[in-house]
Amino acid sequence: MISALASTVVQHDLRWLLLLICAWGGIGLAGMLRQRSLLVVRVLFPLGSLTCLLVAILAGVFLASGQASQAMVLPLGLPDLPFHLRLDALSAFFLLILGVAGAGISIFSAGYFRVGEGTSPGLMGLQYHLFLASMAVVLLADDAYLFMVAWETMALSSYFLVTSQHRIPEIRRAGFLYLLIAHVGAICILLCFGVLQGGSWLFIFDAMRSATLTPLLASTAFLLALLGFGAKAGLVPMHVWLPEAHPAAPSPVSAMMSGLMLKTAVYGMLRVSFDLLHVRFWQWGVLLLALGLFSALYGAIFAAVQTDMKRLLAYSSIENVGIIFAGIGLSILFETCNLHLFAALALCAALVHSLNHALFKSLLFLTTGSVLHATKQRNLGKLGGLIRRMPWVASMALVGTLAIAGLPPLNGFVSEWLLLQSFLFTPEIPHEFVNMFVPLGAAVLALTAALAAYVMVKFYGVVFLGQPREASLADAHDANLLERLGLVWLALGCILIGVMPQLALRPASAVTRKLLGQSILPTGSIWWIAPIAPKQASYSGLIMLLGIVGVVGITFLLVRLLAHGRTRRVATWDCGYPYQNARMQDTAEGFGQPIRHMFGTFFRMERDLPAPEESSPHYRIRIEDRLWHAIYQPIARAVQWLADVVGVLQGGSLSIYLLYSFLTLIVLLVFVL
C-alpha cells in the first residue's frame, strides 16, 4: 500500500512539486486577506514550512529513485514558447536544499515577524512565499523564458522583502543597488541564453543541449553566465550589493537570500556549464577557480573587519560562495583533462558545500534576527554577553559558528575536506604551470577556512560571550518557541550532515552521475566516507563526535571522581586589575585589527585619530571596499558624464530643435541619394 503510494508519487514527482509551488502561491495570497493580522503569520508560515518539507521529501525521493528526468509543458508563457519544466537530479538536489533550509527559515519566520516593522505581515507573507515559489521555478525551468521570468520574479520579490523597512535611507539604497545589479546580471544571463541556442533560435533547454557552438561562442556563453550568475552569487567584483542588501533585509529574509537565493546562482552556473554547454575548456576552470578563491579570501578578509553582525555574515557568504565556485572551477578543470573521478569529487564538494552553507548561514542569520529583536542592536560594539540572557539562541549559534568555521565534526568541515582532497589531485593535470599553481589554491583555501574561523570567533565571541557592552542588554529575552524550532531544525541539520556526510553525499553523487557520468566511491558503511579509496583518505564525523564526546565524558567522570574540588564563584581576576569593566574587552574593531594590519592593501581606510590633548578622545575608522571606488564609481561617473553631454541636446531653444530636425532630414536625404 505504502510502496504503491510511493511509486505513484515518484512517477508524478514533478506534478506534485508544481502543486506545492502553487500551494506557496496560495499561502501567500491568503495572507493578503488579513494583511495586518499577526495571526496570519502564525498560521501561514508554518504551512509554508510544511510545504518546504514536502518539497524536500519529494526531491529526496526523486534523487533516491534514480530516475533520469521528468518533463512537463505548461500552457502558459509566450505563444511559441510555452513554459517547460523539467525535474532532474541537479534541480532535485537544489530543491532539496531549498526545502530543508526553507522549512527551518519559514518556521522561524512564523515566530519572527511582527506588526509595525515595515511591511505589513500579510504582504510580507505574499512576498516571502512568492520568493520561495520563484526560486523553486528557477530550479525547475526548462526553457530560457520561464527561467528568466522566475529569475527576475525572485529578484523582485526579494527586493521588496529587503526594502520592507523602507523608511531607512540606507535600506533603500541597499535595495536599489541590489535590484540594479540583479537586473544587469539578468541581462547577462539573457545574453548567455541567446548565445547558447547556437543558431536553432529555440530557447528550450533541450535545443541548447543539442546545439554545437564554436569554442569562441561557447566561451562567450560561459563568460556571460559567469557574469550573470556571479553577480547574483556575489562573486568579487560583482559582490558590492551583497553586504548592503543582506543586512538591510529582515533576518529570515537575509537567511533566505544568503542560504537559498545564492544557491540558485550556483545552480544556474552548473546548469549552464555542465548541462547546456556541450564542451568545456580548462581555461574556464582556471578562471572560475581563481575567481572563486579570490572571492573566498576577499570575503573572509572583509568579514574580519566588519562591525555590523549581519554585514559580517554577508561577507562570509561571499567567502562561501567563492569556495563553492572554486569547487566548480576545479571540477571543470579536472573534467576537461579527462579526470572524471576527481571532477566528480570536486563537484561533490561544491554541491555539499552549497547544502551546508544553506544550513549554517541560515541558522546564523536567524540567530542575528533573534538578537536583533532582543536587543535592537546590530552593531557588534554594543552587544556582548548574550549567552547568559539567550541560552537557546547562543547554543544554536555556537553550532552554526563551529560549522561555518569548518571545524570537525560539523558539516562545514566535510565539504572543505572534500574540496581539499580534490586539490590534492591537481598535480595530475597535464598542463604546465596550471598544475604548479593550482595546489597553491589549496593553501588559499586553507587560509580562507582559517580566516573564517577567526571571523566566527569574533562574531560569536563579541555577540554572545564576554560582558554586556550596554546596560540595555540586560533585558534581552530568548527566542520564542517557533523561533527555537527553526533554529533547532537547522542546527540539527548541521550536526547530522557533519556526522553522517553520506546523507549529503548520496544525493550529490546522483548529481555528479548525471552531469559527469561518474560519482565518487560509494561506501556502504555508515561510519566512513572515503571518496577515492580508503587508503587514500577517509573521514568519519561520527567517530570524531563519539570520540570527543566519549573522551570528554570519561574525563569528566574521572575528574569528578578523583579530583572533587569545590567550585567557588569569584570576581574576575584579570591579573588582579581592579578597574575591570565591559568596555575593556576587545571590540569588533579591536578584534579585526590584526587583519587590518596584515591585509591593509585590500582596504580603503579612513582613520580619525584623536589629538593627544583631547578631553574625550574618540577613535574612529571607516573601511571601504577598494573595488567600489575602482570599478563602480568610474562607471557611475561615466554615465553621469554622458548624461551631461546628452543633456545639451535639450537646450530649450526651439530654433535649435528645428535645426535638429532639419539636419536629420538633410542627412537622411543624402543617405538616400
Place this chain on the structure above:
Amino acid sequence: MRGITFIRQFGEVILAIAIAPLFAGWIAQCRAWMQSRSAPLVTQPYRMLRKLFSKDAALAETASPLFRITPYVLFGTMVLAAAIIPSLATDLPFARAADAIALIGLFATARVFLSLAAMDIGTGFGSMGARREMMIGFLAEPALLMVLFNASLLYGSTALPSLVDGYRAHPTIIDPSVIFAAVAFVMVLLAENARIPIDNPATHLELTMIHEAMLLEYSARHLALVEWASYLKLFNYACIGFALFVPWGIAIHGSDGGGVLALSIVALLGKLVVAGSALALIETLSAKLRIFRAPEFLAMAFLLAVLGLLVHLLLGVR
C-alpha cells in the same frame, strides 16, 4: 585481530596521555640546562597537575557553561588526535576517522574553543589572547597544510598511517622536498605550541603573551586539563613530525607481536628525547619576535612548504 588493534589503540592513547607532560618537562629541563639555570625536575609537570587537581576551583562570576566545558573539550580533542596519529603503530582503527586534514581541523576545533572560552569572561587580556591565537592559527594552517600536501603527494594519501606505510614501502627514496617541508613544519610547530620565537610559555608579560593570556581565568582542575591538553598538543605535533619525516621505528601494518611494540616504544622515546633537546636548543638560540613579526615568520614557513611542493613537482620524483 580486531581486539588486538583496539587494545593497541587504547594503549597508544594512554601512553600519549602519560608521557606528554614528561616531554614538556624534558624540554623545560633541557632549556634550563642550556641557559645555565638550575633545572626543575623532569617530572615537574606531573607535580603541577597533581597540585592543580587537588585545589578548589575559583570561577569568575561571569563565566558561562562554555567556559567550564572548554577544558574538557580541549583535552578530548587532543586525546582523540593522539589516537589518530600513528606514534607507535600504523594499524590503528581510529586513524581512519581522520586523515591529516581532519587532524588540522581537530586542532582548529580546540583552538576555537579555547579562544571562545578566553573571550567568555570578558576581560581585556582574554580577548587579546584569543585574537592573537586566532591570528597565529590562520597563518599557520595554510603552511601546515602545504607541508602535509607535500607529504601526501609523495605517497598518494592524506591518511597519516598510509603515509608511514608508504614511506616504509619505499625507504630508499628521500625526496629533496622533504627538507623544505621539515623546516616549515618545525616553524609551524613552534608557532602553534606557543614557543619562542612566537610566544613564550614561561611569561605572563602582558604585551607579548598569547597562549597564557587565554588561560588567566582558569584555575585548579580546569587549568590542569588545559595545561595537560597543551602538553598533549605538543606531543601530538612531535608525533606528526615523526610520522612525516622520521617514521623509523613505527610498527607498520601487519607487524604484530610484543617485540615490535616494545621496539617502537623505545624508538618513540628516543625520538622524543632528541626532539625535545632540539626544540630547547632552538628556543634558546632565538629571540622572541614582536607580535607583528609573527606573520612574517609564518609566511616564511608557508613559503618553504610551497617551495618544497614546487621542488617536488619539478623534480617529478614519484
Place this chain on the structure above:
Amino acid sequence: MHLLHPFTVPVINVLNLLAACLLLLSFAMLSRRRTQRLITLFAWQGGILCLSTSLVAYSSGLHELYYSAALTLLLKVITLPLILRRLIYRLGAEWDSETMVNIPVTMLAGLMLVIFAFGLAQPISMMATTITRNMLGIALAVILLSFLMMITRRKAVTQVIGFLAMENGLFFAATSATYGMPMVIELGIALDVLVGVFILGLFFFQIREQFESLDLRNMENLKEE
C-alpha cells in the same frame, strides 16, 4: 493630349517665371526683418501660387485645380494675411523687427539648399508626366528655405509665417508634381491650416499675456538643467 494645346509653350514659360518668383520671394522672406513685410511677402506668395495653379488647371484642363486655386486665393491671399495683420495690429507688433543671425551666411546656406533641392528633385522630375515637372525642385527649395527661415527666426509670429510659407511650398509641390492632391484632402489640409492659424492666433495672445512679449527667447525655460 495636353501638349497639343496651342498655349502650351507660353504657359510653361509663364509658369517657370512664376516658379522663379516664388523662389525669389522665399529668399526675400528669409532676409526680411519686419513682420509686416513678411506678411505682405507671404500674401504675394499665395497670389503667385493661385496664379500658377489656375494656369496649370487651364493648361491641363483639370477643373478640380480651379477649385484649388480658388481655395488658395481665399485662404492664403485673403484670409490668412488678413488674420495675421489683424493679429499683429492687435498685438501692437506692426513695427516689430527682429535681429537675426548673419544674413549673408543665411543667404549662402539658402543657396546651398537650393542647389541641394534641385539636385534631389532632378531625377524625380524626369519621371513626371506633368508639364510643371521642373518646378518640383523649386517647390522643394521653397520648403527647405522656409524651414531655414523658421530656424533663424526668434519671434513667434514670424515663425508661424515661415510655417505657412512651407505649407505654400508643399502646395506648390502638389500642383507641380501631380496636378494637386485629391480634393477631399486639399480641403482637409486647408481646414487644418486654417484651424491651426486660429489656434496660433489664440496662442499669441496667451503668450503675450504670460510672457509680455512674443520673443521666443523668453520661451527657453523648459530644458535640461
Place this chain on the structure above:
Amino acid sequence: MELLAVLSLPLLGFFLLALFGARRVAPELNISISLATFIAASLLAVRVARHGPILVLHDQFFVDAFNVFLVALTAFVGLTTAIFSRPYMRIEELHGRLTPRRLRLYHAMYQLFMAAMFLALLTNNMGLLWVAMEAATLSTVLLVSLYRTRASLEAAWKYFILCGVGIAQALFGTILLYFAAEKALGSEGMTALLWTHLNAVKGQLEPRVLGLAFVFLLVGYGTKVGLAPLHNWLPDAHAEGPTPVSAVLSGLLLNVALYAVIRCKVLVEGSIGVALPSRMLMGFGLLSAVLASFFLWRQRDIKRLFGYSSIEHMGIITFAFGLGGPIANFAALLHMTVHSLTKSSIFFTAGHASQASGTQQMDGIRGLLGTSPTIGWGLMLGSLAILGMPPFGVFSSEFLILTTAMREHPGTTPLLLIALGVAFAAIFSRVQPMVFGDKEAQPLPHSPALVPVFVHLALVLMLGIYMPPALAEWYRVAARLIG
C-alpha cells in the same frame, strides 16, 4: 456599422461636450461616450477577427488585424483614461488650476482627439491619414496648453511648431507617394492614395521616389513618434499638459504615429527593398533608446521622466519594426500594447502622486506608500513593469526583441542593453525614494480612480505569463501583414 460608430461616437462626443462640457455630469458623459466607443471598437475587433479584413465606403476605410488591434487598444486606454480623469480633473479644479470653461475645452478636445486618432487608424487614404494626424496634433496642442501657465504655453508652442513642421514634411512625403502612385494606378483622383491599392501595386512604384518619400514621411511622422533627435517636443508636452493628456499622448498618439510610419514602410519596402527602410528605422530606434536612457538619468520632474521613458520605448519598438520578420514584428506589436497600458497607468499614478505632493518635482514626492498604498504600489509596479522586469509583459516583448536582435544584428545588442541598463538605473533610482520613505504627501480630497491602473497592470502581467491564443493569433496575423 461598428466602424462608423467608432468614428462617429467620439465626434458626437466632441459636439456634445463642446456644449455641455462645463456641466457637472460632463466627466460621466465623457466616460459613457468612451465606453460606447470601446464597445463599438470591441465589436469591430471581433468582427475582423471572425471575418477578416474589411473595406468599406468606396474603399476609403480599411480595417485589418494591424489597425483593429490598435483601434481596440486606443478605445480601451481612451476609456480608462476617461475614468481616471474624472476624479483627477475634479481635484485639479479644487486646487484651482482649472475652471469649468477649461474643463469644457478639455472634454471636447479629448473626444476630438480620440476621433482624429480613430480616423487616422481606420482610414485607407494616406492623405486622410495625414489630415487626421494633423487634427490630432491640433487638438492635443490645446490640451497641452490647458493650464495656460507659462510653461504649458511654451510646451504647447514647441509641440505645435515642431510637430507642425514635422508633419509638413510628412505631407511632402505623401505628395511624393501620390506622385509615384499616380504613375502606377493612373490619376484616378481618390483611389491613388488608398493604401490597399498602393499595397497591391507596391512593386511597380518608382523606387527612387519612394525612397525620398520615405525619408520625408519618416521624419514627419517620426517627429510625432518622438524619435531622437526629433523628440524635443515630447518631454515638454508630457510634463506640462494635464496628466490624462500625457497618458493618452504616450499611450496612444505615439502608437498612432508609429502606425503611420509602419504603413508607409510596408509600401516603401515593396518598392525599394527591405534594407534601407529597416536600417533607418533601426538607426532611429537605437539612437532614441540610447539617448533617452541617458536623458532619463538627469530628470527631476516625474512626468518628464516618463516622457523620456516613452521615447526610449518608442525607440525600442521602432527598432523592432526595423528588424522585421514575424517575430520582431510580433514583439513590436506586443510592446506597443504593453507600453501603452503600462505607461498610461504610470501616468495615472504619477498624476495623483504629484497632486498629493503638490509638486511634479520628484524631490518633493516622498513616501507614497505611507500616504496612499495604492498609488505607491501602482507607481512602483508600473515602473518595474516598464523597466522590463518579468513577469510583466514588457519583458516578454523585450525578450523577443533582444533575441531577434542577437540573431539578426548582434552588434546592436550591446547598445540596446546599455540603454536598458541605464534606463533601469535612472528610473528606478528616482521611483524608489518617491514610493518608499517617510510620508510627506497630503491625502487627496477625492478618492482617486485607480482601478484603471491595476486593470492595466493586471493585463500587462497576464501578457507576460499567459497570452490567450486568440490574441496571439491576432498579433501573428498583424505581424505577417507588416512583413
